[in-house]
Amino acid sequence: MESIKDKVAIIGMGCTKFGERWDAGLDDLAIEAAYEAYEDAGIGPNDIQACWYGSVTQPMVGIGCTHLAGPLKLHGIPMTRVENWCTTGHEALRNACFGVACGMYDMVLALGVEKLKDTGFPGLGAGRGMSPVLEARRTAPGSFGMIATRYFYAYGLSPQEGKRVIGKIAVKNHHNGTLNPKAQFGITIADWMKKRVASAEKKGKPIPTWKDEWDFLHDDRANPMIAWPLRLFDCSPITDGAAAVLLVAEEIAHNFTGSPIHIIGSGQASDYALHDRKDLTSIGAARLAGQSAYEMAGVKPDQIQLAEVHDCFTIAEIVAIEDLGFFKPGEGHRMAEEGVTALNGSRPINSSGGLKSKGHPVGASGVGQSVEIWKQMRGEAGERQVPGDLSLALTHNVGATGQTCVVHIYERRA
């Protein structure tokens, strides 16, 4: 069967600084990301023929998709909003790929934007879940807490062991984030601890006596429980941000850059809400989406050299690297502990810092993952650059508690 393979290439990307962007509104974020992508590709807004825009919350606070046509100078062209909870960014990218691959457009923009701070957005917690009947009454940390508990039980990890394993993910991703100037948290957990000590000293308060970052992570006051067994440092933050991808028809890619990246695999799948699933140690939609993407790309999991996966909670990264076939079920946690997924490991995961440390501006998070792949594959990732020639990489973007997942596979050709 035909697909989008060999029809679509990426020629430029842009990404705002992620974080609490009190300095920027929705328009500012969109402009910042889109214009960085334009500059990257050496084009301008007049070259864009269509735009797919991903945002989860903006229309909920009264801002329609076409509003951005103004600040982005895109009036006249088709602008389409795509939304699918936290997979929104990769839905925008995927539908933009279809628009190019079917021959309708030669150059399009896929944009993810989310402005959560000071917009009046009412939140995505309880009452706004996936199923109006059951899941609406459970928050995201509550759902992923269930996944963690079940994972620990299934693979014989004591609560203490489980806590250490997910803590490892937090420590790794915070470390990677310090090397990423766009990350929300440019600070390691050890430094966070030192900051807390310094602050206590300055205020003349009792000085905490944490031995190291592990002691800090185990302290109920430093790292409070959110939803058992997930603590504060197991959760991704509330983030403002935007990211942009410029896609063109394969045959014109080399008019713009000597080193385009090719999207050779794209998979998406949906699944039941959490309470209707047979197994909580795996996200079925991620397995299916991965299979579709691998099949289309004609590659196997062990050929993927670098991946950005959806670590909305620390446990989600462990489940993701098993769902994607990088490691066998029940082995992900051991690989994380052994440093295999670290920046200098044999299978680096979330070199950007991930959602955990780079930030999670919902509709922009997925596009932000692609930006990291783009930087890494072109050797432009600075201090966090993964060594060696990267020819195959992957992004994994999960929505809700796994009701949807999009996987993309990227190729750089010599």
Next chain:
Amino acid sequence: MESIKDKVAIIGMGCTKFGERWDAGLDDLAIEAAYEAYEDAGIGPNDIQACWYGSVTQPMVGIGCTHLAGPLKLHGIPMTRVENWCTTGHEALRNACFGVACGMYDMVLALGVEKLKDTGFPGLGAGRGMSPVLEARRTAPGSFGMIATRYFYAYGLSPQEGKRVIGKIAVKNHHNGTLNPKAQFGITIADWMKKRVASAEKKGKPIPTWKDEWDFLHDDRANPMIAWPLRLFDCSPITDGAAAVLLVAEEIAHNFTGSPIHIIGSGQASDYALHDRKDLTSIGAARLAGQSAYEMAGVKPDQIQLAEVHDCFTIAEIVAIEDLGFFKPGEGHRMAEEGVTALNGSRPINSSGGLKSKGHPVGASGVGQSVEIWKQMRGEAGERQVPGDLSLALTHNVGATGQTCVVHIYERRA
């Protein structure tokens, strides 16, 4: 340039009864529409490879896109939500076309669903407009009221003449709606008047002395002012409903039906918010979307035999038939008055009853327009069947106050 032309065909459609569906929830509506489409094409949910789902409001009340995978038995396959205010339905259809045309999928479902009654939906009025700065403070009737006032002024219609012209649209579309069993209002305005008289008699209240439907429409109590010059009967209603389209790759269409309909033109465009436009007598996005669709289809406006246009307010139908090039600017109102756009006229518009009488379940409205084209082109429109062989038809779906528009052109081949 390549396009989706000759790549996509429709093999089945379904539509719920539109109206105040106190009997049905979101799931019921989706099932009703999708299963009618399945039956129409002789297929089942297992044959569907991907689904594009259009809804404006459901996620605002906490119901995610993939929730519908359950009731529709579509688990596992990609389900993507598309949203663009009132063009949402045709955005779903358009993106589904891209998914088929690029070769990713052979058979897909495009679904529009909106459940507005008893869902806790907070409304789309003031405070939820298109631009957070200005347009949010104006309601939809207020915006289309400005368009009407300006149209009357530009073409020298007195307020009395203007009122008669837009009343003509209401009378025509209510008439067409009586011939459509799926319409929300299966009643002419004359009969509505008689009902009001009968009700007054029954309750022993003073009996109104309306001479005819025109007298009724001019009565401030019978037809109260909503936003000058638009009165109650100039506005489309709040509607629950769903509609579904089954799309397949062109080459397999004849495996399912002897008379598929082909989508040969698709155009979308965005525009400034109302307060930033140079001209209020025309919707620029509709002109651009129409041009793109005509160009792709290789047809001219006068070849289109039947059209469903976005009559969210009566004035919008007059502007639409000019924007689409059916009539010159300023001539639409005269054509409406002369009956050219009536069911038995030479250019029937909104044979279904339109949004005005069939109903306006926002995200489902556009897909509902396609359902009418499907029925008419296959000679299955019953009492409202337009005579003669219909080989070319069009749908026109506007979002916000014209910030976006999608136009599709359909062909039936002998």
